[in-house]
Each structure stands twice: as C-alpha cells, then as structure tokens.
Amino acid sequence: MKFRIVFGLILLILVFIGFFVGLPYFLRKIQLSPIFEFPKFTFMSAPALSTSTPGFWNFFSPAQVQSRRQSIVQSGNSIFQNKINIAGVSKYGRESVNLSNASPSLVNITGWRIKSRNRGEFVIGKGLALPNFSSDLSDVWLSAGESAEIIADISPLANNFRINSCFGGISELYNLGYGFSCPAIAPMDFAGMDSACQDLIMRSSSCRAPSDNILNQQSSKCRTWFEKNVNYPACVSKHINDRNFYGGWKIFTGNKMQIFDPLHDKIELRDRAGLAVDSYEY
Structure with missing residues (x-):
C-alpha cells in the first residue's frame, strides 16, 4: 500500500516536470510551423487627405504621398504663374x-x-x-x-x-506722401444751394472741405452742407461701389x-x- 502511494507521488511529480519543460518547446514549434502561420500586422502612418473634391476623402499609401509631394516640389511652378x-x-x-x-x-x-x-x-x-x-x-x-x-x-x-478714390480726404492727416484726387461732386448733390455756395462746391473736392476761413464766409446752410457731404466717410459711403473705387x-x-x-x-x-x-x- 505504501509502495503505491510513493509510486503515485513520483508519477505526479514527473508529469508536472514534463508539463513545465515541454510546454515552451511545444509553443516554439507551433510558431515555427507553416501550418500555424498567423497574419502579421504592421502599423501604417496616417493616410494622406486630398482636398481636390470637397466632402470626399482620398487615401494614398505613404509611397504615393511622397511621390506626389516630390512631383509638386520638383515642378517648381505655381498655379499662379502668368x-x-x-x-x-x-x-x-x-x-x-x-x-x-x-x-x-x-x-x-x-x-x-x-x-x-x-x-x-x-x-x-x-x-x-x-x-x-x-x-x-x-x-x-x-x-x-x-x-x-x-x-x-x-x-x-x-x-x-x-x-481708394477717397484717400485725398486723409492723405494730409496721415502724411501719406501721395497726391490723391477725389471724385467730382455731381451737380444734383448740391441743387438748391445759393449761387456762391454752388460756386465753392464746384471748386472743391468731394473728400476734403475748404478751410474754415473760406467756409465762414458762406451761409449757415452752405457750411452745414459741407460738413455733411465733403469728408472722407461721406465720400466712401457714396463711392464704395464705383468700379474704380479701389486703387491697389x-x-x-x-x-x-x-x-x-x-x-x-x-x-x-x-x-x-x-x-x-x-x-x-x-
């Protein structure tokens, strides 16, 4: 009876030894065997985004992206050439x-x-x-x-x-150093003014009023007209939609x-x- 117990313990120990020794060897054999070959995964860089078509994503491999980038740089010419x-x-x-x-x-x-x-x-x-x-x-x-x-x-x-075409109204204020003229004042804009005022208006620009000394010789109505209509903001408001308003x-x-x-x-x-x-x- 004692012999059987001792024999069973020895057998159990041998089984454990065989399991721990043989398992790594068995797993290594599985890895090397073509029968148990598993697919390999590699991580790619993020795909390139093409914005040629709004709302759509176009994907390119890294090689394609590099090729496209090189072709653009090597060409050297902008789409704005000429x-x-x-x-x-x-x-x-x-x-x-x-x-x-x-x-x-x-x-x-x-x-x-x-x-x-x-x-x-x-x-x-x-x-x-x-x-x-x-x-x-x-x-x-x-x-x-x-x-x-x-x-x-x-x-x-x-x-x-x-x-813009009204810059004559601020050229002296900022010492721009440019000789700017302003759009002419249309006769319909000063209809109803007295003759002396009309004469002064026709000799004035639309964005710069005469000096105070000159205006003080005019009627109150004439001075008010100049204050309201002959200045840079008034000129811009009236001419901003003109075809030639902007000048570079x-x-x-x-x-x-x-x-x-x-x-x-x-x-x-x-x-x-x-x-x-x-x-x-x-």
Missing part, C-alpha cells in the same frame, strides 16, 4: 517691387514671399482693406488688373493698406533696410506653398 507678375522694380531711393494681377480672377497674395538672391526675403502680411472704417486686418486680395506695391519703409498707417495695395516691410541689391540681383515671387510665380533679374 497670373500675378512682377511688373517693375524701383532700385533707387525708396526701394519697391510692383506686383500686378494679370488674371480675370481675385487672387489672395497673403503669405507670399518676395525673395532676393542677395538680400533675403519678405513675407506679405495682412492689411487694412478700408482704412479709417475698420481696424480689422484682412487678407490682401488683388482683383483683376489691381496692383500691390511692396515698399521698403514703415507704413504711415502702421499697417499695410488698400488705396501698399505693402510695407516695416523698416528702411534694402530688400534687394540695387546693382545686380534676382528677385523671385513665390506663393504660400513656396512655388515660383514670377522672377525679375537685372
């Missing part, structure tokens, strides 16, 4: 670069770069689309035929700004440092993606 041009460069005095929109469409040039081969680069920032009406900065949009002058100087308005952008570098070499340089215009739009070499 649409926005470097129309001219002023190399002496106050340096400036003139850009012109030769396309029939609005073009946003905010974030574009003026790059000099010898002097570095300048990034076009936002500006005041309608000075003295809103202090909010907006993107710089060029309409068909509109220009933008990049000036190596400090802005008299502390920001880039868009010129003035973009300032914020300092008087040279932005290109006056003797010999190559100036490049690049869009927000860094692609070449136009160049000017001299």
